Amino acid sequence: xxxxxxxxxxxEGLARVEGEGSLxxxxxxxxxxxxxxxxxxxxxxxxxxxxxxxQSEPPDITARICGICPAAxxxxxxxxxxxxxxxxxxxxxxxxxxxxxxGEWIESHALHIYFLHAPDFLGYDGAVEMATHHxxxxxxxxxxxxAGNAILETVGGRAVHPINVRLGGxxxxxxxxxxxxxxxxxxxxREAALETLGWAGGFDIPQLHTDVPLLGLVSDDRYPMESGExxxxxxxxxxxxxxxxxxxxxxxxxxxALHGRLADGRTYLTGPLARHxxxxxxxxxxxxxxxxxxxxxxxxxxxxxxxxxxxxxxxxACDEAIRLIEAYRPPSPPSIGVPPGSGVGHxxxxxxxxxxxxxxxxxxxTITAARIVPxxxxxxxxxxxxxxxxxxxxxxxxxxxxxxxxxxxxxxxDPCISCATHFLRLEVERS
Amino acid sequence: VxxxxxxxxxxxxxxxxxxxxxxxxxxxxxxxxxxxxRRCEGDPLGLLHLAEWDEADRIILVDAVRSGRPPGTIxxxxxxxxxxxxxxxxxxxxxxIGDVVRLAARLHRLPRRVVLIGVEVAELGLGTVPAPATxxxxxxxxxxxxxxxxxxxxxxxxxxTVT
Numbered sequence: 001x002x003x004x005x006x007x008x009x010x011x012e013g014l015a016r017v018e019g020e021g022s023l024x025x026x027x028x029x030x031x032x033x034x035x036x037x038x039x040x041x042x043x044x045x046x047x048x049x050x051x052x053x054x055q056s057e058p059p060d061i062t063a064r065i066c067g068i069c070p071a072a073x074x075x076x077x078x079x080x081x082x083x084x085x086x087x088x089x090x091x092x093x094x095x096x097x098x099x100x101x102x103g104e105w106i107e108s109h110a111l112h113i114y115f116l117h118a119p120d121f122l123g124y125d126g127a128v129e130m131a132t133h134h135x136x137x138x139x140x141x142x143x144x145x146x147a148g149n150a151i152l153e154t155v156g157g158r159a160v161h162p163i164n165v166r167l168g169g170x171x172x173x174x175x176x177x178x179x180x181x182x183x184x185x186x187x188x189x190r191e192a193a194l195e196t197l198g199w200a201g202g203f204d205i206p207q208l209h210t211d212v213p214l215l216g217l218v219s220d221d222r223y224p225m226e227s228g229e230x231x232x233x234x235x236x237x238x239x240x241x242x243x244x245x246x247x248x249x250x251x252x253x254x255x256x257a258l259h260g261r262l263a264d265g266r267t268y269l270t271g272p273l274a275r276h277x278x279x280x281x282x283x284x285x286x287x288x289x290x291x292x293x294x295x296x297x298x299x300x301x302x303x304x305x306x307x308x309x310x311x312x313x314x315x316x317a318c319d320e321a322i323r324l325i326e327a328y329r330p331p332s333p334p335s336i337g338v339p340p341g342s343g344v345g346h347x348x349x350x351x352x353x354x355x356x357x358x359x360x361x362x363x364x365x366t367i368t369a370a371r372i373v374p375x376x377x378x379x380x381x382x383x384x385x386x387x388x389x390x391x392x393x394x395x396x397x398x399x400x401x402x403x404x405x406x407x408x409x410x411x412x413x414d415p416c417i418s419c420a421t422h423f424l425r426l427e428v429e430r431s
Numbered sequence: 432v433x434x435x436x437x438x439x440x441x442x443x444x445x446x447x448x449x450x451x452x453x454x455x456x457x458x459x460x461x462x463x464x465x466x467x468x469r470r471c472e473g474d475p476l477g478l479l480h481l482a483e484w485d486e487a488d489r490i491i492l493v494d495a496v497r498s499g500r501p502p503g504t505i506x507x508x509x510x511x512x513x514x515x516x517x518x519x520x521x522x523x524x525x526x527x528i529g530d531v532v533r534l535a536a537r538l539h540r541l542p543r544r545v546v547l548i549g550v551e552v553a554e555l556g557l558g559t560v561p562a563p564a565t566x567x568x569x570x571x572x573x574x575x576x577x578x579x580x581x582x583x584x585x586x587x588x589x590x591x592t593v594t
Contacts, residue, residue, distance in 0.1 A: 128530055
């Protein structure tokens with residue numbers, strides 16, 4: 001099988017990604033002719049159904065786009081609408097939002113690292129199979145996820161699709177003793193995150209170099225989660241309101257999710273690699289020291305090493321959560337008034353998978369237009385670029401191993417097809 | 432400490448998938464002392480975060496099932512976590528309740544007895560009203576559930592029955 005010049009591999013239905021899609025690769029005369037990530041999950045029309053709704057509704061409606069990162073949708077929505085209405089939330093409310101966001105990063109990263117990605121490095125079909133020989137590690141992943149969920153439940157009212165977020169803040173400020181009791185789970189989770197980084201640091205990580213521009217949020221005083229400006233590895237930095245000048249979306253036949261690219265046509269990447277490359281200087285020294293201990297480059301441009309970046313962010317999110325819990329004072333009032341707005345508002349936050357952008361046009365508090373650009377839609381071209389390199393550099397692998405490596409390359413980006421179409425089947429053709 | 436955990440599963444906004452919730456509603460508080468009742472709308476993996484999961488000596492799962500039998504058919508199955516195929520049940524998520532049971536077995540976190548009471552469903556489109564055949568199965572599921580809860584069934588019932 002090795003070194004065949006013309007090959008065709010088909011994989012119907014990628015596992016361990018959220019949503020439905022496929023991949024098709026064609027190799028002719030030893031050259032990769034075509035790489036297509038196909039997303040066929042039906043489009044979900046969220047932007048259209050927001051039109052005519054009250055400005056208070058997007059945090060709850062858009063949260064339904066994703067069961068893994070609903071808080072990200074809520075935070076991008078409130079940022080956008082509050083900016084249209086000229087409202088700036090209090091620092092206490094911003095801190096509580098950041099704590100909610102920490103919960104989501106912990107829950108989402110733990111799920112991806114342990115249940116979706118680690119089996120690739122250890123040679124298992126999934127977490128269930130991995131659990132037989134790695135029981136302690138799987139339990140550790142569950143404990144981390146439980147800690148993240150507990151934060152979401154305490155601050156957001158429930159772990160999936162939180163119900164306590166509103167424009168201007170929260171419906172209720174959680175009682176101080178309930179928030180403090182989170183330390184019982186988040187304290188041990190911090191240790192579990194440190195062990196996660198050491199564990200992932202021992203994986204045999206395939207080599208791959210992505211040279212596309214990286215795009216993420218930056219903020220002067222903190223590693224970005226709930227807010228920031230848009231920046232790229234080219235040195236560009238613009239306010240969130242200029243996102244649509246920087247990024248264009250196009251329709252392609254193979255995907256029900258719009259493809260993102262830079263306005264100049266270039267493919268770019270958002271997500272943990274971008275976030276870390278743009279913000280590693282804003283991580284606390286002890287977290288930076290842990291990154292150095294596992295040999296994480298800055299910037300890290302190997303998508304297969306994204307599991308290390310996620311593990312590092314898991315550690316940071318636990319640190320941040322502990323800091324915010326210890327400093328917590330219930331915001332009073334729990335929300336500030338947001339008057340009906342007219343005009344345009346832009347909001348962006350760092351969802352676990354990358355920049356999540358929302359824009360709303362309002363007329364006296366009613367939505368007249370909405371636009372949502374999720375990370376997976378932006379990353380489709382970068383994933384295809386990775387796949388092309390992976391196939392080119394691994395043509396000596398037999399079909400089974402090459403397919404495995406391709407699927408792993410897709411999972412490097414933790415794609416959320418449900419968000420993007422809000423997308424996977426793998427089809428490699430080497431004729 | 433509860434020795435029994437009953438879990439109604441499904442998306443209550445997807446037609447017949449609500450059947451697990453309908454059973455929990457119909458059951459109300461008619462359960463023996465020491466019985467915890469929970470619902471699960473969309474994150475089965477989260478069940479392994481519950482203290483009740485590890486406390487229970489017996490877990491009863493009530494869920495929608497599709498195996499091609501007529502709607503309303505009831506499956507009463509004892510699970511051991513190793514006889515389940517990789518993707519046995521209907522779920523919109525990557526880690527479904529079948530995987531959760533398989534995972535729990537490998538983590539040595541399955542109680543003495545795990546029972547699935549599955550109802551064959553037809554319509555899983557948007558909507559909150561289950562089809563008549565599904566609704567009609569709710570009372571029969573209650574009968575099986577009550578026999579599980581009050582009767583001497585452990586070790587006596589066959590591993591799998593279809594009614």
